[in-house]
Amino acid sequence: MGHIKRVRYRTVKRQKVGERPGAINIADDALKPIITVYSYNEKELVCADGHELKVILDQFKKCTDHTHWIQIRGLNDQKLIEDIGTYLKVNPLVLEDIANTHQRPKFDEYDDYVFMVTRQVYFNEEGELCNNQFSTIVKPNLIISFEETHDEHFEGVKARLKAGKGAIRTAGPGYMAYALNDTIIDTYFVLLARIGDELDSVEDRMYSNADKSIMYDTQQLKRTLIILRRITWPERDKINDILRSDNTLISNEVKTYLKDAYDHIIQVMDLIENYKEIASSIIDLYLSLVSNRMNEIMKVLTIISVIFIPLTFVAGIYGMNFARVDPATNKVMPDNMPELYSPHGYIYALGGMVLIGIIQVIVFWKKGWFSRL
Template identity: 50%
Template structure:
């Protein structure tokens, strides 16, 4: 049996200044400098370019007009970038605040000329910690801007599909591209749930071998991880439902058809989480029951030993009082003291009596089934 992998939840710092005006952008002190990559594509071509500043982005978009553009931004540590996006694409300041805040629940907000959506990206880092990262999207005609907190390349499958040019991704528009990105996020939920499910199977096998407190703590960590996934999947389902029912022309009918598939996947995620949560509760109860049963077995053995030695101890205690049968000074016989104290074979007779009593008790306990 291999050792259980310790999957834990990476703590997320919360820094929000109370009393700020709505729309004030507060950048995290640990926010990374942005890395920007633009993918411009049509059914017949794909152009990717790393962007260093806003001027290059303007030049790239102007040069490749008529194509669909995906602006992939990883890292939110530049106030200049937020100011540029707000002015260049006429984005509301509340949207920019939510992008920088990185603690938003999945949601969809409709504005004049664009849609704003957030999702929670959950994945394991190299230290087997669950990263809870915010993904933000601004959907415009022929342009999709995505915002990611870290440099982790979680969206590489979408880049691979763009490079392959197969399926609908090259000609279905920016709303379909947004669908594919959210589909990758939901698929990561499945991978994480199955990983945690494998650990629960390992824990269940260990419970039958050697239950201990550390296993219970590990089960509790997995339960917390399941709750984290549920907190991300429930509002994600509601957001996708809002997208399906939206009247915005930015979301095409073809895209809505595929969004229904994601909606079903979210329901599957929620069902799996609820099932595994029940499993964690069952394993915790099983662990406590097994430990309690083993403690009962130990207490039964100790009780049998105590029951055997209590009468023997009583006999030894009585004859250990040593009240003399005669007065050593006057020689007077004390009839109510111990006449057996000076018996020739009293010690052997007492041992035999004690042994016989112990044997009778063992036989009685055996007939009662205490040794089974």
Template identity: 40%
Template sequence: MAKRKHRRTRDKILERKVGLKPGTLVVSAESYPPRFFLISFNIDFFEELELKTYAELMQRVRAKPDARHWIDIRGYGDQAMLEQLAQDFHLHPLQMEDVINDYQRPKVEEFDRHRLFIISRMLRWSSESKSLEDVQLSLFTGPNYVLSLQSDYADCLDPLRERIRVGKGVIRQRPTMYMAYAMMDVVLDYYFPVMAEIGEYIEDLEQQVILQTSKTNLTLILDLKSELVKLRRITWPERDKMSEMLRMGEDVIPENLKVYFRDAYDHVIQLIDLVDNHKDMASSLVDLHMSSVSNRMNEIMKVLTIISTIFIPLSFIVGLYGMNFSHENPETGKVYPFSMPELYQPYSYPILLALMCILILFQLYFFYRKGWFSSF
């Protein structure tokens, strides 16, 4: 299933048209129809709406210039709307192209009088496919608004919406840049449960490898390593993004807000440490699998060696007496020296079988004293 997901990701990248003018918007036929959500608030006022059209959304925003707005658009299935959006908010065509081609690395760009264009990636661990599912979250900050765009209807920002609804914390009192930080912080907070689920999955894989070695387990381990590489490709640019925001001037991010971004930066460093730790554990799983295969092969070879060692002297005895060198010529009656007089001894057959059984028991006792059966 992970291979199918990687194939879908590759196909999504290959959908990007070659040779088009930079900034050209190309909406995929699989894009969801847009849904429009608006949260408007200040210290004493709160309003949350889902609007039917983009025109109604803009009308509501323009009607309350003194409020702060979270303009939330989910779904890219209307190219005309996206072009109008870029015109109304003075968004650069290259930025809108990055929004639509939503497989961008996390980053931040400053544009148009200290406004910011921010890309984050929302993560979820799929317990069914044992793979990462990520959705791009694009943010544009303005003097009294934060514009968020995403290709999917579901996201991880409901805890933030609830905080705004109940007026918990200081988010209604802070500028819109703080709301942008709060969105990125919630996205980062969801990385930690993902890390925990991956850690539990690694422990489960470790138990499976110890109990049974199979090609299926090796495939699962290699798929996990691919997911961790993808996770590392997300977390490292996230660190660079936070570091760049901390270096921005006070006219972009006030100094009293940078303490929050420093805290987010610390969270990213913790995430990177966890990713590296999980990568090391996944690599050790490969070594454990190969060691288990080798140990299993050694056990098989030990069994075969014991069986072979038991039958080697028996085969020698049977082969020796199978030569049938007669002690006496039946025609002339002449007795030959150095022949096999045992062939004509009474009870020679059961005596030889008894001697062979005694030899087997002696060998088994010898192997037991050497500790060869201790691992069985």
């Protein structure tokens, strides 16, 4: 498993200033849609694939007593989105929110359907954080989901749907919306587990061999946690809005499961805050280690300087070269260095300097300066 890299941002084409509400703006790098229809009831599951609205309409005609989950992966087809909106009588503002993939998690209620937005956050194979939008429209006996990429994120839900066990085939489209949303929330735990492992690894590196890459890696993890925090807070509010809703599409049975999803998102939020504190403490500890290391270096340099200052002073005095005797007149110069011409004066000066240095080292050692280096 590679290290976590920087956040990968997808191209978002926002609404132009003054543009009419409900305008659909498709991102330049949006993918062509892949449509998969799952029509199910208690007895059977019927699947169909395609790229056009026709596959949906044909499935509706063939399976009249089924609940339908229409999964659309890829949004680069404005006509398809508009045709679905026309056929299902969806408000243009909802279609705009589906295509403009910068929405925050939310829950909107309309006359005969509800609209939900969730953020799909995961690490790709390159270790980049991907933050994509997942939108769902829930109508009686119908749920239609929109995803930005062709990646598969709901293998577990599809396996349960094929097995036909539990309430997934009988509890209606509201339960399917819960199952998809809960699956996305579960991926947050997987993502946070990897972030926790990365934080442990960074912390071990700091204790064994700290370098400046620790601060960069930790800051990247902290930035990832900030993005997750921006996602999970509105996600909590969204689930809370669903729980307080009286819409018949969200049955009491589904609300029981949603309470569990609400508990999960609270756990995610707690983990994010804990990991943010750990990341901040790692950065603070690293800066403290760097500061302490600099203090130790400065202390060593200070001790060396203090030792050599008196030696330099002695050398400076005897380097002034004021002669005792005038070499031209052989006249004795008063108050000049009498020891300049002393026998073995050089040896005596060096010996005195060495003695001064030894005395200083002994004094510093007794004060415990060397033991704290």
